[in-house]
Amino acid sequence: MPERGAVTVSTVRSLTAACRLPRLETRMLLEQALRRPRAWLLAHDDEPLPEAAVQLFLEWVRRREAGEPMAYLLGEREFMGWMFEVTPDVLIPRPDTETLVATAQDIIRDRPAVRVLDLGTGSGAIAISLALMCPDAVVYASDASRAALAVARRNGERLNAAVQWHQGDWYAALADVEPGFDLIVSNPPYIASEDPHLAQGDLRFEPTTALTDGADGLQALRAIVQGAGAWLKPGGWLWLEHGWDQAQAVRALLLTYGFAEVGSRCDLAGIERISGGRR
Ligand SMILES: C[S@@+](CC[C@H](N)C(=O)[O-])C[C@H]1O[C@@H](n2cnc3c(N)ncnc32)[C@H](O)[C@@H]1O
Structure with a gap:
């Protein structure tokens, strides 16, 4: 890659050729740094690029090579079809987490003024996502x-x-806030503090208190x-996302605290990813 500050003429083609990141990531960082869509990159791949955008791209490449997640570099991530x-x-x-949202949607769909x-x-x-998919729901959120x-x-x-x-x-x-929710959902921090995964991959860059x-x-x-x-209202639902090995423990918790119709659902990988029950 050209050194930061070096006097060279950079083009999409030269930056792409020199970049060691996967091609898709290189393209996504170029699109974001240049604020141009893919079609523009293809049509103008030999054009000299603005120096500020080139330096931004090179900085992102360095950070990506150090392991920083693409989502933090790009400042956005798609979820349920919306960009966050x-x-x-x-x-x-x-x-x-789309498993949790789909389950919640099944519960509140077509129910007017449902409180979530x-x-x-x-x-x-x-x-x-729930507010957009179920516009009649009254949605609260906390952190x-x-x-x-x-x-x-x-x-x-924005959405x-x-x-x-x-x-x-x-x-x-x-x-x-008045109590009386029809549905409570949560994807809380559920990784044990001793888990070595906290020091690996993307997790190193995410907020510890979220993990x-x-x-x-x-x-x-x-x-x-x-x-x-x-x-919860009587008959209201609680659904929780949890770790791949926590379903049994969460079902036991739900039963201990008097929930009925306790069960779990699998994510796309077939892992029990969420558990819930009814008050
Ligand atoms: C695993 S993240 C989930 C974020 C988001 N719901 C999602 O699914 O992408 C857990 C969230 O819980 C929040 N959190 C941690 N401890 C909390 C507490 N004691 N009370 C409220 N929120 C808390 C964190 O700040 C973090 O945003």
């Missing part, structure tokens, strides 16, 4: 992180989703299950 802003203050929404709560909303991906909530609010405004945002620790964030409960991985799930009874 992401920053290092929020978890990068995962395709796994998303606990630990991060980028707002779950709450906003302990003010910085995450700022990203969620911006996503809500024109009606969500009521609240900041604070799980249910304590809802001090001024781990700082304990056994079940602490946040336990707090949410324990508190849900007071916030």
Whole structure:
């Protein structure tokens, strides 16, 4: 790659040829740095590029080579067909979480004025998707992180989703909200603090408080299950995303706290990814 600050004429073709990243990633970073679509890159691949865009691209390539997730470099990630802003203050929404959204949609679809709560909303991906898919639902979302909530609010405004945002620790964030939810969903931090994966791959760059409960991985799930009874209507549902090996433990928690119709659903990889029950 040309050195930063070196006097060379860079083109799409020369930058692509010199870049060691996978071709798709190179193209995505070029598109974003140049603010041009793919068709433009193809049609103008021999044209000298603006120096500022070239330096930005080279900086992103260096950061990507150091392992930084593409979503943080690009500042966005697609979820359920919508593009969400992401920053290092929020978890990068995962395709796994679409299982939770699809299950929630099955429960609230075609029910007018249904009240839904998303606990630990991060980028707002779950709450906003539900608000857009079910416009008759009244959607609330909370997060302990003010910085995450700022990203969620911006996503809500940009995507024109009606969500009521609240900041604070799980249910304590809802001090001024009436109980009586038809559905509570959450993808809480569920990685045990000792899990070596926290020091690997994309997880190294994501907020620690979005990933781990700082304990056994079940602490946040336990707090949410324990508190849900007071916030759900009779017959209301609680559905939680959890780790690949936590379904049995979460079902046991739901049964302990008096939930009925307790069950789990698999993600696209066939792994029990969410568990839920009915108050
Ligand atoms: C795994 S991330 C999920 C983000 C988003 N819902 C998603 O699925 O992409 C967990 C979120 O829970 C939030 N969180 C962690 N501890 C919390 C607490 N005690 N109360 C409320 N939110 C909390 C984190 O800030 C983070 O945004």
